[in-house]
Amino acid sequence: MGTPGPALAAIAVCLSALAIRAWGAEFHISPRGADRNPGTRARPFATLERARDAVRESKTRAPLPAGGITVWLHAGAYRLERSFQLTDEDSGSAEAPIAYRAAEGETVRIVGGPVVPPGAFAPVTDVGVLARLDPGARPQVLQADLKALGLTDFGAEWPAKFRGYAGWPELFVDSRPMTLARWPNEGYARVAKVVDPGSKPRWGEAPDRGGTFQYDGDRPARWAQADNGYLNGHWAFQWFDECLKVAKIDPEAKTIAFTAPHVYGLGTGFVGEFFALNLLEELDSPGEYFLDRTTGALYLWPPEPLEGREIGLSLLADPLLALNGTEWVTLQGLTLEFARGHAVTVTGGHDNRLVGCTIRNIATDAIRIDGGTNNGVRACDLYNMGGGGISLSGGDRATLTPCGNYAENNHLHHFGRLFRAHRDAINLNGVGCRASHNLIHDAPHHAMDFGGNEHLIEYNEIHHVCLESDDAGAIYTGRNWTVRGTVIRHNYFHAVGGGSGVGNQAVYLDDTACGTVCVGNVVRDVYRAFLIGGGRDNILRDNVMVNCPIPLHIDNRGMGGEWLEGQEVYHKLRNDLKEVPYQGELWRARYPDLADILEVENGLPAGNVIERNLMFRCGQMNVAQEAREHSMFEANWETNDDPGFVDAAHEDFALRPDAEAFGRIPGLEAIPFGRIGLVVDEYRRALPAATPWIEPQSGGFVGEVEVTLGCRTPGAIIRYTLDGTGPAQAAARYTGPIRLADTTTVRAVAFGPGDHPESRSGTASAVYRVLKLGPGEGVYLSDLAPADAFVHGGLKKDGNYTGEPIRIAGRQFAKGLSTHPETTDRGGRATVEYALERGLAAARRFQAWVGIDDSAQNAGSCTFLVEVERNGQWEKVFESDILRGGQPAAEIDVDITGALRLRLTTTDAGDNIYSDHAEWADARLE
Structure with missing residues (x-):
C-alpha cells in the first residue's frame, strides 16, 4: 500500500487531535494559533473556519461521540472579514451537541473590523479642514488616513432619506461607540416653523417634494457649504424617526430644505425636532468623529489619549455568525461586536442556543431568529445596539403550531442608539415565542413589540424606555384583529418615559388590538398603565398600578375615522383576516369571538374583561361609555392608602399575607414579585443589583440634610461618592445616614452579595444645594x-x-x-x-x-x-x-x-x- 496523500494525512492528524473527554471531544483555536496545527490545546487552530471543517471531517469518519464536540476558543480577538457560516452539516444532536465556547475564564471577542493603530493619528494641518472645524476643536481633533492603511470600504453612498443607519463604518475606542459628529451634542433642536410640509408619501401624495422648515438661532448657517449634511428627527410624530438629506440652507431666511419628503410630511402631528449629523463643522466635543468618504480621512476628537487604546472600525455588513438549518449548536461565552449588520442570525433548524454571550456595538439588530423550533437566547448581555436586541419568529399561524423560540434571562439595555424608534429589545412574531426573566432599560422607544399569536411575555423588568417617544408603549401591538392569545403576566414596568403630548403607557394595545391577556403585572410611575385603543376581548386581571395618572384607558376609536368603510384601517383589518383561516374549525375553537367579527358591530370596544385590579394613588380610569356598556368591570379597587405592600417606598410591591387588598378584592391573586427579572443560572452567575435609592430627592436644604441610601436587592453592598465622580468598587461603603452641610453631589451604586464586579447596578445621583432662609432671602x-x-x-x-x-x-x-x-x-x-x-x-x-x-x-x-x-x-x-x-x-x-x-x-x-x-x-x- 502507498503512502497516504496530504489531504488524508491532514484528516488523520486532526482526528488524532480530537481529544475525547467525559463531555465528548474537543478542538481548540486561538488568535495566536495556525490552521496547519492539529487543533489541540497546545497547538490550536487560528480560525473558526478551520475548526468548523475539522468538526465536519470528524463527522464523516465516525458518529459523533457521546457528549458531542466542543470547539474551545481561547482569549483574544477573532477579526472576521466575512461571515462565519454554519449549515445543517454542522449540526449536532440531543446526545451529541456541537458547541463553540469561550475557554473558562478567558475573554473571547469576535469582531467585524480591523484596528486603526493609535500611531496613525496626527494633528490636522490642512488649512481648509481647520477652517471648517469649530475654533475650540482645532487643537483637539486628530486625523488618520484610512486609505493609507488599506481600508477603503466606507459603505454605500447615503440615500436621500433613511431610517437610523445607512451603512457607514462606526468607530469604537476601547469598545465604546464614538458619535458621528452632530449638533446639538445631546438631545434635539426644535423646528421653529414649518414653511412647506413637502409631499406626504404615506398617503399617496405625488410627486415627491422635500419639505422646508425654519430654525431658531444661527448655528445651521455654519453648514451651508457642507455637501453631505443630514438631519435626523421626529418630523411629524414622536414615534417615527427619519434621516433626511439637506438640499439647501438659507442663512438669511433661516430655512432648511430637504431633497426628499418625510414619509408623513413635516409637522403633520407636531412641529418637529431634529439633530444634524455627518458634519465636520460639528466635530466639537470629545468622542465625536467624521469620515471623509472621498479622501478616506478619519477625524476624531479622542475621548482620552489614544496611546494604548484599541481603536476599532466596523466593516463587516453580513452577520458575524450565521446558522442556517443547524440543529443542536450552542454558542457560549463569546463577545461579539463591531458589525454593520447583525451579530448572529439563526434561520430554521432547532435547538440552537446562544448562552452567556455579550453582544454590543452592533449597528442594527443584534440577533435574529427566523423560523425553526426551540431556538433561543439565554443569559446574554446585549447593549449599545444601533437597532434592537433579539427578534424571534417562527411557528405556523394557519395551524397555530408554536415554534418555542425564546429569549430568557437576558439583560438588554442602551439600544436604539441609531434607530430612534421601532427597534425593540425583543420582538416576537409568528406563534408561540417566549420572552421571560429579561431586564430591559434605557431606550428611546418600545421595549417589546409583538405580532402573531400565543406568545408568552412573563417575569420581565422594564424601565426607562420610550424616553424620546410619545404615544408609545413599553410593550406594543396593534391594528390587527387576528393577533390574539398572547399572555403578558408577572412583569414589572416602571419609569417609562412620559411623552410630551399624548403620553406613553406600559402596555399599548393600539388601534383595535384584540385578545391579549394581561395578568398580575406591576406598573409604577407610568402615565398610562394600560391602553386599549378601541379593541375587543382583552383581559386585564390581578394587575397592580402605582402612581399612574391614568391606570386604564379604553376608547372607541373603532367606531369612526379611519375605521369607517372605505378608509385605510377598515381595509387593512379585513385584508389581515384573509391571511389566516379565522373561520376554520381550529381558529373558531381557539378564538370564537373572531370567527364572526364581520357579522357584529366590530367597532365597539366590547368583550373586554377588567377585573380584580388594584390601583394605588392613581387617577381614575378613562373609559369610553361604549366600553363600560359592552365590557365587564368587576372588583377593581382604587385607594390612596397603602393596600398592604411589603415596602412600597423602596420598590417591594409584593402584598403581605394580611394585606387589606385581599379583603377588598375577592379572589385577587398574589403577584410573585420577587421572581421578576434576571435570575442566577449556570450561565449567569451573578445578578446586577437594583439601582440604589437616595433619599431625599435632589433639592435644596437649609442648615443641613440627612441623606440615606438603600437598595431593594437583598444583601446589596452600596458604595458612594460625595464629589460627583462615578463610584468605583473601592469607593466608600455605605453604613448609615450621611449628614451634609454644604452643596454636594451624591452618587451611589450597588453590588450584589459577594461584591462581584459583574453585579454592579446602575448609578443613582442626587444633588443637594445649600439655601438660605432669612430676611430678604427666601x-x-x-x-x-x-x-x-x-x-x-x-x-x-x-x-x-x-x-x-x-x-x-x-x-x-x-x-x-x-x-x-x-x-x-x-x-x-x-x-x-x-x-x-x-x-x-x-x-x-x-x-x-x-x-x-x-x-x-x-x-x-x-x-x-x-x-x-x-x-x-x-x-x-x-x-x-x-x-x-x-x-x-x-x-x-x-x-x-x-x-x-x-x-x-x-x-x-x-x-x-x-x-x-x-x-x-x-x-x-x-
Whole structure:
C-alpha cells in the first residue's frame, strides 16, 4: 500500500487531535494559533473556519461521540472579514451537541473590523479642514488616513432619506461607540416653523417634494457649504424617526430644505425636532468623529489619549455568525461586536442556543431568529445596539403550531442608539415565542413589540424606555384583529418615559388590538398603565398600578375615522383576516369571538374583561361609555392608602399575607414579585443589583440634610461618592445616614452579595444645594424635594405643563410649580406636600402667585388651597376663588409660623380637569 496523500494525512492528524473527554471531544483555536496545527490545546487552530471543517471531517469518519464536540476558543480577538457560516452539516444532536465556547475564564471577542493603530493619528494641518472645524476643536481633533492603511470600504453612498443607519463604518475606542459628529451634542433642536410640509408619501401624495422648515438661532448657517449634511428627527410624530438629506440652507431666511419628503410630511402631528449629523463643522466635543468618504480621512476628537487604546472600525455588513438549518449548536461565552449588520442570525433548524454571550456595538439588530423550533437566547448581555436586541419568529399561524423560540434571562439595555424608534429589545412574531426573566432599560422607544399569536411575555423588568417617544408603549401591538392569545403576566414596568403630548403607557394595545391577556403585572410611575385603543376581548386581571395618572384607558376609536368603510384601517383589518383561516374549525375553537367579527358591530370596544385590579394613588380610569356598556368591570379597587405592600417606598410591591387588598378584592391573586427579572443560572452567575435609592430627592436644604441610601436587592453592598465622580468598587461603603452641610453631589451604586464586579447596578445621583432662609432671602419650593406629590403628568418645576416658561395673563415667571389636577374619586385635584424640617422650620411666611397658565388658551378653571400642619393638626390658611384661564394671577402671602408641613392643593373647581394648567408661580418660603 502507498503512502497516504496530504489531504488524508491532514484528516488523520486532526482526528488524532480530537481529544475525547467525559463531555465528548474537543478542538481548540486561538488568535495566536495556525490552521496547519492539529487543533489541540497546545497547538490550536487560528480560525473558526478551520475548526468548523475539522468538526465536519470528524463527522464523516465516525458518529459523533457521546457528549458531542466542543470547539474551545481561547482569549483574544477573532477579526472576521466575512461571515462565519454554519449549515445543517454542522449540526449536532440531543446526545451529541456541537458547541463553540469561550475557554473558562478567558475573554473571547469576535469582531467585524480591523484596528486603526493609535500611531496613525496626527494633528490636522490642512488649512481648509481647520477652517471648517469649530475654533475650540482645532487643537483637539486628530486625523488618520484610512486609505493609507488599506481600508477603503466606507459603505454605500447615503440615500436621500433613511431610517437610523445607512451603512457607514462606526468607530469604537476601547469598545465604546464614538458619535458621528452632530449638533446639538445631546438631545434635539426644535423646528421653529414649518414653511412647506413637502409631499406626504404615506398617503399617496405625488410627486415627491422635500419639505422646508425654519430654525431658531444661527448655528445651521455654519453648514451651508457642507455637501453631505443630514438631519435626523421626529418630523411629524414622536414615534417615527427619519434621516433626511439637506438640499439647501438659507442663512438669511433661516430655512432648511430637504431633497426628499418625510414619509408623513413635516409637522403633520407636531412641529418637529431634529439633530444634524455627518458634519465636520460639528466635530466639537470629545468622542465625536467624521469620515471623509472621498479622501478616506478619519477625524476624531479622542475621548482620552489614544496611546494604548484599541481603536476599532466596523466593516463587516453580513452577520458575524450565521446558522442556517443547524440543529443542536450552542454558542457560549463569546463577545461579539463591531458589525454593520447583525451579530448572529439563526434561520430554521432547532435547538440552537446562544448562552452567556455579550453582544454590543452592533449597528442594527443584534440577533435574529427566523423560523425553526426551540431556538433561543439565554443569559446574554446585549447593549449599545444601533437597532434592537433579539427578534424571534417562527411557528405556523394557519395551524397555530408554536415554534418555542425564546429569549430568557437576558439583560438588554442602551439600544436604539441609531434607530430612534421601532427597534425593540425583543420582538416576537409568528406563534408561540417566549420572552421571560429579561431586564430591559434605557431606550428611546418600545421595549417589546409583538405580532402573531400565543406568545408568552412573563417575569420581565422594564424601565426607562420610550424616553424620546410619545404615544408609545413599553410593550406594543396593534391594528390587527387576528393577533390574539398572547399572555403578558408577572412583569414589572416602571419609569417609562412620559411623552410630551399624548403620553406613553406600559402596555399599548393600539388601534383595535384584540385578545391579549394581561395578568398580575406591576406598573409604577407610568402615565398610562394600560391602553386599549378601541379593541375587543382583552383581559386585564390581578394587575397592580402605582402612581399612574391614568391606570386604564379604553376608547372607541373603532367606531369612526379611519375605521369607517372605505378608509385605510377598515381595509387593512379585513385584508389581515384573509391571511389566516379565522373561520376554520381550529381558529373558531381557539378564538370564537373572531370567527364572526364581520357579522357584529366590530367597532365597539366590547368583550373586554377588567377585573380584580388594584390601583394605588392613581387617577381614575378613562373609559369610553361604549366600553363600560359592552365590557365587564368587576372588583377593581382604587385607594390612596397603602393596600398592604411589603415596602412600597423602596420598590417591594409584593402584598403581605394580611394585606387589606385581599379583603377588598375577592379572589385577587398574589403577584410573585420577587421572581421578576434576571435570575442566577449556570450561565449567569451573578445578578446586577437594583439601582440604589437616595433619599431625599435632589433639592435644596437649609442648615443641613440627612441623606440615606438603600437598595431593594437583598444583601446589596452600596458604595458612594460625595464629589460627583462615578463610584468605583473601592469607593466608600455605605453604613448609615450621611449628614451634609454644604452643596454636594451624591452618587451611589450597588453590588450584589459577594461584591462581584459583574453585579454592579446602575448609578443613582442626587444633588443637594445649600439655601438660605432669612430676611430678604427666601427659598423657592421648586428648589426643594417634596415629601409627597400627586399631580397629573407629574410635578413640573420652573416650567408649565408643556415645558415652556410659566405665564399667567401674559406675566412670565422664572420659578414655580405646575400642578395639573388629576381625576380622583373626590373630584379633580392635585396635591404637593413639603416637610418643614431642620432649617426650613424657621420659615414664617408662604408666598406665591396662582392662576391658570396661558398655555391653556383661556380655558381651564381651578381653585387653590394652602394648608399647614401644626401640633399634629391640619389647618387651612388660604383658599382662592375659582380662577379661570386668562385671568390675572392671585397673590398669596400667609403666615406659616410653627408649621411642620405645608400642603398645596389644586382642584378642578368642580367641572373637569381639561386644560387645568394650574400654576403656583414664585412659590417660596420666607
